[in-house]
Amino acid sequence: MDGRSFSEIHSRWFSPIQVLELDACTRCQECLNICPVTAIDRETSPMDRIGDWRRIVDRQTGIRARLFGRPSLDEKILHDLADSAYACTTCGACGVVCESGISTAQLWESMRGAIVDLGGSRAGVFADAAERIARFRNPYGAPQEKRSAWIPGDIVIADAAPVAYFPGCTVSFRQPEIGMAALRILQSLNIRFCMLGEEESCCGSLLFRTGHSPEDAEVIRNLIQAVVDRGVTTLLFTCAGCLKTATTDWPRVWGGPLPFTPVPFAVFLRDQIRQGRLSFQSRIARRVAYHDSCHAGRHLMHVLGRDQAFEAPREVLRAIPGIELTELRTNREFQICCGAGGGLKRKSPDLALAIAGRKVTDVRETGAEVLATTCPFCRRNILDAAGDTLEVVDIAELVAEALGLQADE
Ligand code: SF4
Ligand code: SF4
Incomplete structure (x- = not known):
């Protein structure tokens, strides 16, 4: 904790609204029905993560702590907090269904930052990646x-x-x-x-x-x-x-x-x-499903607007001659994450792959031969789960193909 108190570190990472959000969870369990991690591992839940964190804050800053002193945050507690905080793709789906309107993805990132500052491990894989980025x-x-x-x-x-x-x-x-x-x-x-x-x-x-x-x-x-x-x-x-x-x-x-x-x-x-500047040369006679990535979709829908976040890629696909666009069971802000986000693919590759496997099943249910996306991480993780049973491509690749462009050299 490099000499700083729990309160100092907590105030650095949690905004006043986020402190209120910790108290706002009503334990309604709605988030459990949409969380892709909980779907695979029932022991991990966004609701419990909030409850656990709130208990730590109470113990560190509540009246008992003031009267009798703060209990120490031992390694085991920090380890358990980190385990929960990083078992998450930060996809934000829980925030979309949360009846208390908690902005969960931002809350999880604040928890992760505070855990690192408190002396907990960011998990070795992330420390290594941070070192590689610096170098x-x-x-x-x-x-x-x-x-x-x-x-x-x-x-x-x-x-x-x-x-x-x-x-x-x-x-x-x-x-x-x-x-x-x-x-x-x-x-x-x-x-x-x-x-x-x-x-x-x-x-x-x-x-x-x-x-x-x-x-x-x-x-x-x-x-x-x-x-x-x-x-x-x-x-x-x-x-x-x-x-x-x-x-x-x-x-x-x-x-x-x-x-x-x-x-x-x-x-x-x-x-x-829309400006008539792209003239497609070839038909792509395939049934295509579109996977909304969390990062370009749900996370940006309030910043860029729904049109840019969700509708623009669909409009591009519909404009390509021959493509029959179909929708996945869950889509737009309710789409289920591919499993790669929030560092989960680095930290828990098997869990990330299991989540992607569910996505592949969803695609199969639509009868689509191709899954289009705008995220290379989703593309990689879903491909890893699908093997050669499904074509997973970026929208730019489909457009280049329909324009008759040689995009592999
Ligand atoms: S952000 Fe996504 S993975 Fe993380 S707890 Fe919420 S729904 Fe689950
Ligand atoms: S949906 Fe929101 S209020 Fe309900 S349990 Fe999950 S975090 Fe708490």
Whole structure:
């Protein structure tokens, strides 16, 4: 606890509203019916997490603590708190159904931050990733000079431009096919755009989702400055995790509204279609279901609006000739998380995979042959669960295919 009291640490991480939220849980159990973790492991529940945390706060700050002194927060207590706080994808579904209106995803992140400050472990996997981000500027430990190695040589990237594309670490180092589709689309539209090249670094998603303080995020501040220095007004994202982080976390790091607008690539595509600037060459005669990622959907529906969060990607899919769009049993703000979020895939890969397995079952029930998404993490985790029984693609890949673009080289 580095000399700070429990109260100091708690006030640093929990806003006054969040302190009230801890008391607002009525134990109605609604959240248990939607939580993808509880569906697999009945011992873990968002309701109990709130109850456990409230008990700790009472013991540390209540009248007994003032009269008789605070009980020590031993390792076992911190370990149990961390175990519960990190057994969660931070998908926020529990918050959507919560009858007390608790903003659960933010509450879990505050708990994680406080646990780290209290001396609890962020869980080794996250500490390792944080170290790799500090050292290599990406969570995979890949050499920074290889960040742009996937970009085809014939793509023209301006030094500075009002439009920029931010692929993020996962696309650059793990799923370049998504980035290539995006670049080929931009190229076919003759749009002058820039990228950050070796000045790009991790957006900070993993850090923020797992208990890292935005005030300490010097690397993110430099990243935002690199965007500003290029005169960017529109920053395009094909990664839902980067998009959410840029939209909700970067302003906290920057200390106010960003001087540019983070835009989901699906919204950019939808706008191009509406303006008649995309002319599709091929039919994609397949039944396609759309998976709303938590980061680009539920987490941003109150920031970007439902139209951008939920409807724009569907409008893009409906515009592609031949595609028959079908809906999953749960969709939009009620969609069930793929299982990869909140660091769960790193911390508990088997649990993350089991959650994705349920998603694959949902897709099969619709008869869809293809699952489209806008999140590389969802794409990876669902693919890991489905093997070669289901095609899981990014919307940009489908659009590139329908435009007749060669997006694999
Ligand atoms: S955020 Fe998602 S995974 Fe976490 S407790 Fe809520 S519903 Fe469960
Ligand atoms: S839905 Fe909300 S009020 Fe009900 S048990 Fe869950 S956290 Fe508590």
